[in-house]
Amino acid sequence: MSAIPGRGTVRRRAVFLGLLLATGTWRVLHAQPARVTRELSEVADGRTRAMLSAVVRDAEANGIPLAPLYGKIREGTAKQSPPNRITDAVRALATRLATSREALASASSVDEIAAGAEALLIGVPASALRQLRQVWPAQLLTEPLGVVTELVAYGVSASHATARVRELMESGATNAQLVGLSTRVQSDIVSGTAASAAFERRARSAFGVLSAQQAKTGSSLLAIPPRPD
Amino acid sequence: MIGDERDELIERVRHILAPLPPADPRAVARVLSAIAEDAAASPARPTVWITRVRALLSRPMLSLSGVGAVAALALILGYGLRSETSAPAAVPELAAVDAFDALTPMGLRVPRPALQAMTSDVEALAVVAVDFVFEGSGTRVSLVGDFNDWAVDSTPMQRIDSGPLWSVTVPMTPGRHVYAFVVDGERWQSDPNAASAPDADFGKPGSVIMVRPR
Numbered sequence: 001m002s003a004i005p006g007r008g009t010v011r012r013r014a015v016f017l018g019l020l021l022a023t024g025t026w027r028v029l030h031a032q033p034a035r036v037t038r039e040l041s042e043v044a045d046g047r048t049r050a051m052l053s054a055v056v057r058d059a060e061a062n063g064i065p066l067a068p069l070y071g072k073i074r075e076g077t078a079k080q081s082p083p084n085r086i087t088d089a090v091r092a093l094a095t096r097l098a099t100s101r102e103a104l105a106s107a108s109s110v111d112e113i114a115a116g117a118e119a120l121l122i123g124v125p126a127s128a129l130r131q132l133r134q135v136w137p138a139q140l141l142t143e144p145l146g147v148v149t150e151l152v153a154y155g156v157s158a159s160h161a162t163a164r165v166r167e168l169m170e171s172g173a174t175n176a177q178l179v180g181l182s183t184r185v186q187s188d189i190v191s192g193t194a195a196s197a198a199f200e201r202r203a204r205s206a207f208g209v210l211s212a213q214q215a216k217t218g219s220s221l222l223a224i225p226p227r228p229d
Numbered sequence: 230m231i232g233d234e235r236d237e238l239i240e241r242v243r244h245i246l247a248p249l250p251p252a253d254p255r256a257v258a259r260v261l262s263a264i265a266e267d268a269a270a271s272p273a274r275p276t277v278w279i280t281r282v283r284a285l286l287s288r289p290m291l292s293l294s295g296v297g298a299v300a301a302l303a304l305i306l307g308y309g310l311r312s313e314t315s316a317p318a319a320v321p322e323l324a325a326v327d328a329f330d331a332l333t334p335m336g337l338r339v340p341r342p343a344l345q346a347m348t349s350d351v352e353a354l355a356v357v358a359v360d361f362v363f364e365g366s367g368t369r370v371s372l373v374g375d376f377n378d379w380a381v382d383s384t385p386m387q388r389i390d391s392g393p394l395w396s397v398t399v400p401m402t403p404g405r406h407v408y409a410f411v412v413d414g415e416r417w418q419s420d421p422n423a424a425s426a427p428d429a430d431f432g433k434p435g436s437v438i439m440v441r442p443r
Contacts, residue, residue: 071378072430078379079417079431089430115404121429143442146405150439153424175403179441186424186439 048083065110103129115145128162143175155195164203356400363395367412370395374408403442409435
């Protein structure tokens with residue numbers, strides 16, 4: 001049988017819990033500003049800090065991942081860029097992240113959304129991101145998006161790169177195979193082959209490998225799709 | 230001519246790096262298993278807290294205190310969860326242990342499996358150790374990129390035998406990464422042996438590496 005605590009004990013407990021409540025409330029209310037302040041501490045200019053802080057808060061309110069934005073701020077400060085360029089870059093990235101998140105669906109990982117934003121920067125349309133998500137609704141798209149981005153950077157058209165990568169994903173290509181493909185295309189380009197021709201040749205070769213794999217497992221043979229361009 | 234020069238360079242690097250002994254993958258597996266066991270054996274602190282709170286609430290006290298306790302705990306828990314979800318994912322730092330792979334004709338930077346014998350938990354991290362080599366003059370060289378938050382001082386490169394070659398091994402997640410070399414803390418240089426990464430935002434030279442998952 002437990003004894004009823006005295007009035008002094010109850011008062012001490014009430015004071016303790018009150019302090020706990022006050023501390024918790026203060027931390028909740030000040031948590032995000034503290035994070036923003038810390039992340040922006042390298043930015044010397046006060047006006048730029050305020051503008052960046054507003055961009056970050058706006059992004060957070062819209063459910064945009066903040067880590068890529070903080071990364072862009074750090075990149076700009078490390079490269080000793082003028083404050084207005086850092087602000088412009090962070091604003092532009094926030095817009096691309098929002099588009100990427102919308103195209104890839106909100107349940108996507110931060111890395112996927114960031115990879116989608118990189119793809120958008122280089123000229124891959126948001127519709128391509130949606131197409132890739134349709135093929136891999138539950139698998140991470142970080143690597144396929146990176147591959148498409150690199151292929152477009154090499155000079156392959158966005159439509160060609162997206163279509164072939166999508167077909168390879170549908171045919172069972174793994175992340176390792178897709179990344180390996182882009183590496184080989186880069187080697188071919190260095191050797192003097194035109195980007196588009198190198199990619200087409202390597203993609204056909206990849207279809208051949210996937211077809212052979214499927215033949216081994218008894219699946220129906222793949223037909224190499226016609227070139228999309 | 231350029232090909233001959235590159236071959237000579239590759240041979241020099243191969244010669245320098247060849248004596249490095251490969252680590253025993255089984256030893257790595259043992260270390261990782263020990264870490265996993267230690268983690269599993271750690272006392273579960275939340276259980277202690279739950280027990281204390283349960284004891285506190287089970288005692289007769291003023292209702293105000295009980296409500297305060299529940300509210301405070303909810304706030305603290307909410308804050309903790311909020312911090313968890315908003316924190317950027319940290320790249321786990323794993324030591325590179327296996328032998329160097331053959332150098333590619335494309336350049337001196339070679340992705341390789343970080344750990345060939347791993348526990349399933351560590352395997353899920355899918356981190357790959359990547360070697361970066363820079364050739365040039367300078368008193369200090371560092372590697373910067375999206376993988377180290379562009380911190381100029383966080384990944385210094387080691388000079389090889391007081392020569393023009395500098396190297397560093399970095400654990401990286403598979404996918405596309407942008408990087409650059411910073412010489413003497415201020416001169417940014419791209420990797421001549423890798424695809425370039427146009428920097429429309431800040432106009433500094435950079436390169437791209439596609440890290441292949443294992």
